Amino acid sequence: MSGLCNHALHGTGLAGNTASPVHRLDPRAKVVGLLGLTVVAVTTPLHAWPVYAACAAVLAVVAAVAGVGPRTLWHRIRFLIPLVLFVAVFLPFVRGGSQVELGPLSVSQAGLAAFAAVSIKAVLGTLSAVLLGATTTFPSTLRALELLRVPRLFVLIAGFVYRYLFVVVDEVQRMRAALAARGYHPRSALQAAAIGRVATALFLRAHARGERVYLAMLSRGYAGSVPALDSLRFGPADAVFVAVVAALILPVRILEVVA
Amino acid sequence: MTCVLDAHDLRYRYPDGREALRGLDLTIGHGERVAVLGPNGAGKTTFVFHLNGLLRGDGRLEVAGVEVEDKSMRELRARVGLVFQDPDDQLFMPTVRDDVAFGPLNLGLDRDRALVRVEQALAAVRMEHAVDRAPHQLSMGERRRVAIATVLAMQPELLVLDEPTANLDPRARRELLQVLDRIDRTMLVVTHDLPFAAELCERAVILSAGRIVADGACCAILADERMLSEHDLELPAGFDPSRVAPDGQSRALRLRQRSRTRASRGWEQQISALPSAGGSTGSGL
Numbered sequence: 331m332s333g334l335c336n337h338a339l340h341g342t343g344l345a346g347n348t349a350s351p352v353h354r355l356d357p358r359a360k361v362v363g364l365l366g367l368t369v370v371a372v373t374t375p376l377h378a379w380p381v382y383a384a385c386a387a388v389l390a391v392v393a394a395v396a397g398v399g400p401r402t403l404w405h406r407i408r409f410l411i412p413l414v415l416f417v418a419v420f421l422p423f424v425r426g427g428s429q430v431e432l433g434p435l436s437v438s439q440a441g442l443a444a445f446a447a448v449s450i451k452a453v454l455g456t457l458s459a460v461l462l463g464a465t466t467t468f469p470s471t472l473r474a475l476e477l478l479r480v481p482r483l484f485v486l487i488a489g490f491v492y493r494y495l496f497v498v499v500d501e502v503q504r505m506r507a508a509l510a511a512r513g514y515h516p517r518s519a520l521q522a523a524a525i526g527r528v529a530t531a532l533f534l535r536a537h538a539r540g541e542r543v544y545l546a547m548l549s550r551g552y553a554g555s556v557p558a559l560d561s562l563r564f565g566p567a568d569a570v571f572v573a574v575v576a577a578l579i580l581p582v583r584i585l586e587v588v589a
Numbered sequence: 590m591t592c593v594l595d596a597h598d599l600r601y602r603y604p605d606g607r608e609a610l611r612g613l614d615l616t617i618g619h620g621e622r623v624a625v626l627g628p629n630g631a632g633k634t635t636f637v638f639h640l641n642g643l644l645r646g647d648g649r650l651e652v653a654g655v656e657v658e659d660k661s662m663r664e665l666r667a668r669v670g671l672v673f674q675d676p677d678d679q680l681f682m683p684t685v686r687d688d689v690a691f692g693p694l695n696l697g698l699d700r701d702r703a704l705v706r707v708e709q710a711l712a713a714v715r716m717e718h719a720v721d722r723a724p725h726q727l728s729m730g731e732r733r734r735v736a737i738a739t740v741l742a743m744q745p746e747l748l749v750l751d752e753p754t755a756n757l758d759p760r761a762r763r764e765l766l767q768v769l770d771r772i773d774r775t776m777l778v779v780t781h782d783l784p785f786a787a788e789l790c791e792r793a794v795i796l797s798a799g800r801i802v803a804d805g806a807c808c809a810i811l812a813d814e815r816m817l818s819e820h821d822l823e824l825p826a827g828f829d830p831s832r833v834a835p836d837g838q839s840r841a842l843r844l845r846q847r848s849r850t851r852a853s854r855g856w857e858q859q860i861s862a863l864p865s866a867g868g869s870t871g872s873g874l
Binding site for chain 1: 638641663667669671675677678679680682686687690692695700703723724725726739740743
């Protein structure tokens with residue numbers, strides 16, 4: 331957890347050359363472009379490898395222009411590996427069809443291909459999100475979502491999560507320290523009850539804080555809607571970015587489906 | 590003298606039956622800086638929450654020329670700036686700019702005027718450099734100053750600070766004192782940091798068990814050791830209030846008298862030249 335805190339949470343999350351053309355794009359262009367890419371990758375049939383190649387090429391170019399290096403990307407997507415493995419690792423064993431000997435194991439060839447395709451989809455989707463996060467601050471992303479007509483309530487909730495995640499993480503760390511300071515060192519499942527009480531305390535604290543935040547909002551004239559300082563400009567460069575991403579991916583996707 | 594705050598026989602009982610305010614009387618004039626001193630549990634925060642109608646008790650309460658009642662809430666909250674004890678409660682928007690603009694936009698200002706207010710309020714607390722940052726990236730002292738800016742941006746007639754020095758290290762506390770000292774506005778400072786009160790405020794009242802039990806010049810109140818200990822208050826060992834205010838006036842008052850004779854180029858003058866959405870500009874003195 332602390333790695334995540336130090337790296338992604340307590341900074342802006344930006345990486346690479348923060349003055350690059352990609353960083354300077356309107357966040358709406360990046361959200362539309364990268365989200366579109368993710369949707370294309372995820373909805374593509376399993377065998378459509380050219381589409382994956384096109385998506386990967388676009389992401390590679392975006393990363394290169396933004397100056398986000400492979401180390402940063404690897405550092406930020408590695409948490410994905412256990413998830414993908416957990417979901418997809420059984421595919422090669424449960425699919426039928428011709429079998430391949432893989433050392434001592436006998437696996438389905440179709441299953442292996444499906445496993446590879448699912449992994450690629452996950453990596454492409456995550457890379458898109460990571461690149462968005464590395465080139466756009468979270469507040470700008472929220473503003474973009476709001477302007478793209480995502481329901482305000484969702485954007486508001488995401489904003490509060492972002493704002494208070496740090497506060498809650500700090501509280502969890504303090505409570506863990508308090509447990510450790512009093513010799514808490516669970517050796518059996520029975521002793522894990524203390525974790526439950528920590529969770530309860532955390533919930534109650536979060537609830538009390540929610541009340542106080544609401545009072546603070548009322549104090550500054552909150553009357554049901556959060557006003558926005560709208561200062562984004564969608565310029566020609568942004569349109570070009572979206573158009574280029576679409577031009578590189580959509581034809582491949584369409585040809586692949588027709589074929 | 591017109592009053593910024595006029596409370597008479599204010600009473601409040603929490604839903605669990607605990608009596609927090611038991612007949613509180615307090616009058617504060619324009620331009621005064623008043624410290625409300627009291628131990629934990631004296632009803633300080635409860636009283637503060639009454640000032641902009643977050644809590645409603647029995648008795649009569651008029652703040653910034655507005656009777657506290659249902660139909661006056663909007664105006665009341667525009668005129669009373671409340672700075673919460675925990676800046677993490679006060680700063681709820683993703684960036685400092687959004688947070689400081691929240692109040693002015695709610696007052697109905699357009700974007701450009703709101704941004705001018707943001708700039709001025711952050712300059713007043715010396716936090717201009719943090720405008721694009723997220724609150725969690727700031728130190729506690731910086732968060733406190735931004736929290737004050739969020740309220741200043743609304744140009745309230747009365748500035749109310751709840752325990753402003755809580756969790757601050759000596760340097761952040763000193764910076765906060767300097768920032769507040771330059772703000773020319775009626776101020777109510779709720780605290781049990783007695784030296785802080787002595788440096789900032791010329792008048793002090795003691796709130797104990799839901800009542801005002803003492804009211805007078807800050808240095809006189811702080812010099813009465815017996816009364817302080819009766820109400821569970823205590824000066825730090827070796828602190829001599831008369832040295833903060835050697836001629837019977839607080840340092841704050843002397844500074845303000847000096848600054849009044851100087852050419853006026855404070856930020857309040859710039860701000861009060863702007864049209865105000867809250868009705869009155871309320872530029873303090």
